[in-house]
Amino acid sequence: MSSFKIARRNIRRNKRRTVITAASIFFAVFFAVIMRSMQLGTYTEMIKNVVSSYTGHIQIHKKGYWNDKIINNTFPENTELEKTIAKIPEVEKVVPRLESFALASFRQLTKGSIVIGISPEKENNMTKLADKVISGNYLSKTNKGVLVAEKLASFLKLGVGDTIVLMGQGYHAATAAGKYPVKGIIRLNAPDLNNKIVYINLSEAQDLYSAPNMLSSLSILLKNSDDIKSVKTAISDKINPENFEVMTWEEILPELKQAIESDNISGQFMLAILYMIVGFGVFGTIVMMTVERKKEFGIMTAVGMKKIKLAGILFYETLLLGILGILSGFAVSLPLILYFSKSPVPITGDVGNTFKSFGFEPVIAFSVNPHFMINQISVVVVIVLIAYIYPLSYILKINPVKALRN
Amino acid sequence: MNIIETKNLHKTYKESEIEVHAVRGVDLSFEQGEFTAIVGPSGSGKTTLLNMIGGLDKPTEGEIIIDGINISTLKGSKLIDFRLRKIGFVFQAYNLIPVLTAKENVEFIMNLQKRPKKERIKRAEDLLKAVGLGDRMNARPSKLSGGQQQRVAVARALASKPMFILADEPTANLDSESTRNLLEIMETLNKEENITFIFSTHDTRVVNKARRIITIDDGKVLSDEKK
Numbered sequence: 321m322s323s324f325k326i327a328r329r330n331i332r333r334n335k336r337r338t339v340i341t342a343a344s345i346f347f348a349v350f351f352a353v354i355m356r357s358m359q360l361g362t363y364t365e366m367i368k369n370v371v372s373s374y375t376g377h378i379q380i381h382k383k384g385y386w387n388d389k390i391i392n393n394t395f396p397e398n399t400e401l402e403k404t405i406a407k408i409p410e411v412e413k414v415v416p417r418l419e420s421f422a423l424a425s426f427r428q429l430t431k432g433s434i435v436i437g438i439s440p441e442k443e444n445n446m447t448k449l450a451d452k453v454i455s456g457n458y459l460s461k462t463n464k465g466v467l468v469a470e471k472l473a474s475f476l477k478l479g480v481g482d483t484i485v486l487m488g489q490g491y492h493a494a495t496a497a498g499k500y501p502v503k504g505i506i507r508l509n510a511p512d513l514n515n516k517i518v519y520i521n522l523s524e525a526q527d528l529y530s531a532p533n534m535l536s537s538l539s540i541l542l543k544n545s546d547d548i549k550s551v552k553t554a555i556s557d558k559i560n561p562e563n564f565e566v567m568t569w570e571e572i573l574p575e576l577k578q579a580i581e582s583d584n585i586s587g588q589f590m591l592a593i594l595y596m597i598v599g600f601g602v603f604g605t606i607v608m609m610t611v612e613r614k615k616e617f618g619i620m621t622a623v624g625m626k627k628i629k630l631a632g633i634l635f636y637e638t639l640l641l642g643i644l645g646i647l648s649g650f651a652v653s654l655p656l657i658l659y660f661s662k663s664p665v666p667i668t669g670d671v672g673n674t675f676k677s678f679g680f681e682p683v684i685a686f687s688v689n690p691h692f693m694i695n696q697i698s699v700v701v702v703i704v705l706i707a708y709i710y711p712l713s714y715i716l717k718i719n720p721v722k723a724l725r726n
Numbered sequence: 727m728n729i730i731e732t733k734n735l736h737k738t739y740k741e742s743e744i745e746v747h748a749v750r751g752v753d754l755s756f757e758q759g760e761f762t763a764i765v766g767p768s769g770s771g772k773t774t775l776l777n778m779i780g781g782l783d784k785p786t787e788g789e790i791i792i793d794g795i796n797i798s799t800l801k802g803s804k805l806i807d808f809r810l811r812k813i814g815f816v817f818q819a820y821n822l823i824p825v826l827t828a829k830e831n832v833e834f835i836m837n838l839q840k841r842p843k844k845e846r847i848k849r850a851e852d853l854l855k856a857v858g859l860g861d862r863m864n865a866r867p868s869k870l871s872g873g874q875q876q877r878v879a880v881a882r883a884l885a886s887k888p889m890f891i892l893a894d895e896p897t898a899n900l901d902s903e904s905t906r907n908l909l910e911i912m913e914t915l916n917k918e919e920n921i922t923f924i925f926s927t928h929d930t931r932v933v934n935k936a937r938r939i940i941t942i943d944d945g946k947v948l949s950d951e952k953k
């Protein structure tokens with residue numbers, strides 16, 4: 321009979337031992353999966369928030385725009401380009417924008433603002449901008465008017481129906497100036513944006529800045545943020561690098577990327593502590609179970625079982641228990657994280673408000689990304705293999721005379 | 727011909743600073759077909775002697791020759807393999823592997839010898855019937871009485887077709903009924919199949935059945951009588 325079969329039989333027959341050992345591994349997997357899923361899910365949620373409410377996963381600009389965001393650094397609208405990008409299977413939406421500075425005035429008050437020319441329908445598809453209107457109406461394709469961010473509106477003391485004056489520098493040093501009725505007031509989560517954004521129809525913006533048919537960016541939202549790198553390459557292949565720059569959200573928002581990375585490091589540190597605790601749990605259980613079998617091992621070696629064979633049986637036993645623990649750990653944690661990834665847990669109170677003030681939705685989200693689960697499995701397998709060192713050395717040292725003495 | 731010879735066998739245990747001379751110069755030889763009891767008071771060195779003969783413990787001095795081989799020259803897995811092929815063991819207590827049924831315990835040793843499955847099963851069944859456990863073959867040790875467990879142990883010891891069987895106080899934990907029963911089985915096997923048994927005991931009823939009685943005290947052979 322093969323060592324594997326013997327191991328399988330031992331696992332099946334000694335239910336108590338199997339349950340205790342597998343349970344220790346189960347807890348290791350369960351806690352690690354839940355914890356990591358929560359961490360990664362929250363990052364994904366943050367990224368999704370930022371990406372879908374503003375930047376997109378990838379942006380295309382005229383080369384040099386990012387370093388010098390002037391109206392001259394724009395590129396002509398090109399429906400062909402937009403279409404080819406939209407055809408990349410991983411791409412969900414392509415949103416054109418024309419963005420520039422302007423002084424916004426109402427009566428005696430003036431404040432610096434950012435004017436973003438949008439295609440109302442496309443913009444709403446990606447950013448759900450219409451949901452952010454707190455008074456008045458969202459823009460439509462034909463109406464001449466603007467949406468003003470809440471804080472900017474209150475600074476200027478204007479409301480829906482008032483007329484805002486926008487003044488700035490247009491394309492090739494033309495003067496940009498225009499009067500627009502305020503169609504709606506919008507509330508943006510990020511305080512920074514809530515202070516200075518004015519949304520306007522794309523064609524109006526192009527008129528205002530004397531930049532007909534020009535765009536400052538195409539924002540691209542992907543179906544899955546894992547595809548950023550491959551899509552970036554695919555896009556780069558389709559455009560002329562002399563004329564365009566392709567940037568990912570990480571390049572656009574390096575602060576967010578850094579914040580996530582540093583949080584991730586502390587998260588991994590916590591995870592390491594968790595692993596140490598559960599690792600000792602697993603190790604302790606395996607030590608106990610080994611010592612408990614002292615006489616059994618003594619008998620086996622006394623009557624003629626080679627230690628190497630016994631070590632092999634114990635290896636398979638440990639492996640099977642590991643697999644059992646891992647499978648049961650996933651069997652319980654996976655439905656949980658699947659459920660919570662569909663319906664994230666809302667955060668209320670002060671913490672929730674802090675989340676909001678940073679422009680994030682106040683929820684604890686969960687990730688179901690297979691990569692991290694594979695990592696968890698590998699770590700647990702390593703823990704189990706390390707724990708196996710104990711029974712291995714125990715077997716190699718065992719002296720049947722001592723093991724059998726009462 | 728002698729199957730076992732011990733020459734000037736010594737065993738000294740050293741625990742911290744105190745030395746215990748458990749066996750002090752034992753010269754013995756055993757022949758095929760013997761039914762021998764080793765007797766002596768507690769602490770006289772019976773277990774130590776049997777463990778050394780069985781290759782479980784190493785002498786501090788002297789030689790043990792089994793089937794012409796000096797077993798001190800065997801190391802590690804060679805020695806384990808030697809035990810598997812030549813020696814059957816019955817211990818005082820805790821003889822069986824708890825997760826295995828009676829039949830599997832007997833099969834276990836033939837498994838180690840890599841005998842074909844059919845042969846293993848047949849022999850295990852035959853042996854268990856021979857020790858009177860034909861109806862308890864699929865019971866686990868925890869479901870068997872002490873006497874039944876020792877009979878399974880005897881069946882297991884026989885399964886490997888060893889040259890001889892060493893039994894260290896096989897009846898120490900048994901009631902008189904089970905003791906008589908186990909002894910009858912051992913005697914029958916010895917008479918009918920010429921199986922060699924060497925066992926240690928305190929029990930006079932067991933001693934009386936033996937055909938050779940070796941008395942040891944304080945690690946030395948006091949007397950060696952054949953009936």
Ligand SMILES: Nc1ncnc2c1ncn2[C@@H]1O[C@H](COP(=O)(O)OP(=O)(O)OP(=O)(O)O)[C@@H](O)[C@H]1O
Pocket residue numbers: 739740741746747748766767768769770771772773774775
């Ligand atoms: N591993 C050991 N370490 C130290 N001393 C030991 C060890 N094993 C046995 N001894 C000592 O050696 C002596 C002989 O012990 P042994 O077990 O051989 O006696 P025994 O005749 O089998 O006794 P019993 O009838 O009680 O089983 C005793 O004094 C015992 O304490």
Ligand SMILES: [Mg+2]
Pocket residue numbers: 772773774894895
């Ligand atoms: Mg003894």
